[in-house]
Structure formats: C-alpha cells, structure tokens
Amino acid sequence: xxxxxxxxxxxxxAWVESGVAEYRKRLxxxxxxxxxxxxxxxxxxxxDIRRARQQEGEALLKAVPRDDLIVALDVTGRSLSTEKxxxxxxxWYDEGHNVSLLVGGPDGLDPMCLQQARQRWSLSAMTLPHPxxxxxxxxxxYRAWSILQGxxxxx
Numbered sequence: 001x002x003x004x005x006x007x008x009x010x011x012x013x014a015w016v017e018s019g020v021a022e023y024r025k026r027l028x029x030x031x032x033x034x035x036x037x038x039x040x041x042x043x044x045x046x047x048d049i050r051r052a053r054q055q056e057g058e059a060l061l062k063a064v065p066r067d068d069l070i071v072a073l074d075v076t077g078r079s080l081s082t083e084k085x086x087x088x089x090x091x092w093y094d095e096g097h098n099v100s101l102l103v104g105g106p107d108g109l110d111p112m113c114l115q116q117a118r119q120r121w122s123l124s125a126m127t128l129p130h131p132x133x134x135x136x137x138x139x140x141x142y143r144a145w146s147i148l149q150g151x152x153x154x155x
Contacts, residue, residue: 001093003033003141006063008056008105009130010037016131023138031093031145033138036063040105049107057110060102068100070117072109073133077120082154086144088119093148103133 024033038059041052064070069092080088092099101121102113114120123136146153 002098004100005035006060007103008038019135020138023142053107053110056105057113064100068098072102072114072117072120074120077122079122086147089144090148
C-alpha cells in the first residue's frame with residue numbers, strides 16, 4: 001500500500017523534514033508514505049482567494065495517481081481515533097488500495113477536492129500549522145501500522 005500525502009506548501013523547516021523522515025524510514029516498503037508538495041498559489045493584497053484555492057485544488061487532484069482513494073483533511077471532516085485509523089488503513093491495505101491524503105493551503109481545500117474525496121478526516125477541532133500536520137500524519141500512519149503489526153510502539 002502506498003499512502004501519498006499531497007500538501008499545498010513548499011520549503012518546510014528542517015525539523016519537519018527530519019520528523020517526517022524519521023517515521024517514513026520506520027515504515028516497511030509495503031506500507032510506504034510518500035510526500036509531494038504542491039506550490040502555493042500566488043496571493044497578494046487584492047488576491048482572489050477563491051481562485052487561488054481553486055488553482056491549488058486543481059494541482060492537488062492532478063497529482064493524485066489514477067485509482068487512488070482520496071481522503072481530504074478538512075476541519076469539517078470526521079475525527080478518527082488512532083485505532084480506527086489503523087482499522088481503516090488495514091482494510092484498504094487488505095483490499096489492495098493506495099491512498100492520497102489531500103492537505104490544502106492556508107484557505108483550505110477547494111470544494112472540488114472535497115467532492116472527489118471518499119472520506120474527510122479532521123485531525124483536530126483546533127487549527128494546526130501545516131508543517132505540524134505533516135509530522136502528525138507521518139507519526140499516526142506509523143502508529144497505525146504498528147497497531148496492525150502488534151508492535152509495542154502503541155502502548
């Protein structure tokens with residue numbers, strides 16, 4: 001199973017790269033996590049935010065591999081426990097699905113991304129900084145894998 005994290009925003013701080021890399025290297029090849037950054041649309045004083053979000057949404061969807069299940073990370077999405085995340089990912093793994101997780105820019109995901117998503121997940125009712133979201137997702141995917149394997153990491 002390949003999990004692809006498609007995130008709007010580039011040039012993450014070194015601590016983000018380091019944190020994500022730590023969890024990615026712990027995952028086996030058959031349960032891999034790839035990250036692809038999507039450039040932020042231009043924003044200025046009089047920027048059309050709706051248009052910027054639409055451009056980001058188009059770029060996100062264009063980057064989704066054919067036949068991937070799409071999951072939108074959105075504040076209005078469903079909250080999952082770590083155990084439920086493990087169960088969900090385990091089911092998709094057993095079915096042979098690959099997954100693309102979409103993380104929008106500062107103004108969220110375009111409605112077309114939300115419409116094409118099979119599921120919508122919320123990581124928190126709080127607003128989280130995008131760099132932290134990447135590290136949290138990488139850790140939770142590793143934790144979910146460890147649960148599926150009966151690994152002692154999740155104690």
